[in-house]
Amino acid sequence: MADRTVDVLIVGAGLSGIGAAYRLQERRSDLSYEIVEARAAIGGTWDLFRYPGVRSDSDIFTLSFPFRPWRGKDAIVDGDSIRTYLVDTAREFGIDRHIRFSTRVVSADWSSEKARWTVRVVTGDDQHEETYEARFVSFCSGYYDYAAPYDPGFAxxxxxxxxLVHPQFWPEDLDYAGKKVVVIGSGATAVTIVPAVAEQAGHVTMLQRTPTYVVAQPRQDAIGNAVRSVLPAKAGHLAVRTKNTALQWAFYQACRRLPGTMAGLFHKGAASATGSQAVADAHFSPPYKPWDQRLCISPGGDLFEAIRTGRASVVTDRIDRFVDNGILLESGDVLEADVVITATGLSLQLLGGATISVDGAPVDLRDTVAYRACMLSGVPNFAFCVGYINLSWTMRSDMTARLVARIIDRVTQVPTGTVTPTLDGAPASRPLMDMQSGYLRRSADLLPRATRQYPWAMAQNVVVDSWQTNRADLDKGLVWTTAPTSTVTATASATRTSA
Structure with a gap:
């Protein structure tokens, strides 16, 4: 017998989980739900990462929820501000009363006979085991492995x-004032850490194997702030959100359709901001097209400023091995360091490491196909959430939350309702998140697959995705039943016997 019973169990109390809970109670306030959160606080990623300068690459107007206006002046904001916004949102809409902290999902098994999930969790200070029974389970735990970042295995x-420090586990006692610091990496984390640490360090060197496209962006949205000053809070927020969504979509499309032109503009911007054509040539000229890998934002050009003023520098080389006083490069040079920060990337882990099964049979995510990037083929009454990798996470996660709320609304109209994504036709061969970033390439074979056609696609295109998702025909790709399989079979057998 389950320790707790709910209509809907949501896993994760970050951006996705808080958004999913809002959309669920907005559509079906009569359904019972609970959010289980493995950490001791709201925030997810924004509660985990505490390294200097931690912030979002996305503007807050598209990262925040469309149903709760952002009221601050800055468009690019720090992690503390995002976490506070999430806590306040959960409190304002009563979502915080449904959250159970320090509760990690271990496994979930679907019973066709019961038309219910049995979800095993470990909870509390002693991490004792309990079980939930739920009609629908929605995993909003992101796609990072919170326990183990990527380890390149440096010699x-x-x-x-x-x-030696990894940003995912930033120590509170780290003192780098006046010291020589090397940051390994050139992704969003490294681009954030370098200028922040350079404010106190003696010198910071960003050691990269491959350059990244880095673009300076103002910290404030002057047009957006002007719009919000004359409109009511919610209308102003939605207007700026719509504007920024359109601009981000146009920017991404320009990068994909005119890669040479955009690469040239980025290169000129880096040369101008660093004050050195040589620096731009050597360290900000990637060998790939814009958005083949994720593009990085430098708020107010802070990275470029740190380089221009001499507080930071960039070295493009490969690591041979660590030595006593720093890092030996393949070129033969030694980068001396008192502190080395390994911003070498994250590991992906869908479902927070939990295992799922259907009637006792384990589900291998690699063998499933993602229905509208939020459900798994062959898995009933189950959803997951991933955001965009080329735009703000919330632009996709809120789209998913509204779709999943529609599906839950329909499937719970009867006590034994089930909905199962079912793929007809050729098997899928595309990665769910199709981009060449290292963390995605490393984990592509561990994730569900996708096709080029909806409802089994995720276009990474907010215009196409929103059109397809918001107008989704729920009878295409989904099989609906109103009773457990065992009950249907028994009824059919009784009918044949009577005949």
Whole structure:
């Protein structure tokens, strides 16, 4: 017998989970739901990452929820502000009363006989085991492995006499004031950390294997702030959100359709901002097209400013091994360091590491196809959430939350309702998240697959996705039943016997 019973169990109390709960109670306030959160606080990613300068690459107007206006002046905001916004949102709409913290999902098994999920969790300070029974389960736990970041396996780490730090586990006692710091990496985390640490460090070197496109962006949205000053809060927020969504979509399309032109503009911007054509040529000229990998934002050009003023520098080379006083490069040079920060990337892990099964048979995510990037083929009454990788996470997660609320609304109209994504035709061969970023390439074979056609596609295109998702025909790709399989079979057998 389950310890707790709910209509809907939501896993994760970050951006996706809070948004999913809002959309659920907006559409079906009569349904019972609970959010289980493995951490001890609201925030998800924004509660986990505490490294210097932590912020979003996306503007807050598209990252925040469309149903709760952002009231601050800045468009690019820090992690603390995002976390506070999430806590306040959950409190304002009563969502916080449905959250159970320090509760991690271990496994979930669907019973066709019961038309219910049995979800096993470990909870509390002693991490004792309990079970939930739920009609529908929605995983909003993101796609990062919160326990284990990516480890490139650098040789000689044990020989390094300094301090080695990974941003995912930033120590509160780290003192880098006046010291030589090397940040390994050139992605969003490194681009954030370098200028922040450079404010106190003696010098910071960003060591990258491959350059990244980095674009300066104002911290404030002057047009957006002007619009919000003359409109009511919600109308102003939605107007700016719509404007920024359109601009981000146009920017991405320009990068994909005119890669040479956009790469040239980015290169000129880097040369101008750093004050050095040579620096731009050597360290900000990637060998790939814009948005083949994720593009990085430098708010107010802070990274470029740190380089221009000499507080930071960039080295493009490969690591041979760590040595006592720093890092030996393949070129033969040694980068001396007191502190090395390994911003080398994250590992992907869908469903927070939980296992799922249907009638006792384990589900391998690699064998499933994603229905509208939010359900799994062959898995009943189940949803997951991933955001965009080329635009703000919430622009996709809110779209998913509204679709899943529609599906839950329909499937719970009867006590034993089930809905199962069912793929007809050729098997899928495309990655669900099709981009060449290292963390996606490394984990592509661990994730569900996709096709080129809806409802089994995710276009990474907000215009196409929103048109397809918001107008989704719920009878295409989904099989609906009103009783458990065992009941249907028994009824059919009784009918044949009577005949």
């Amino acid at each position: 000689g780490i044990e020989d390094f006499a300094g301090r």
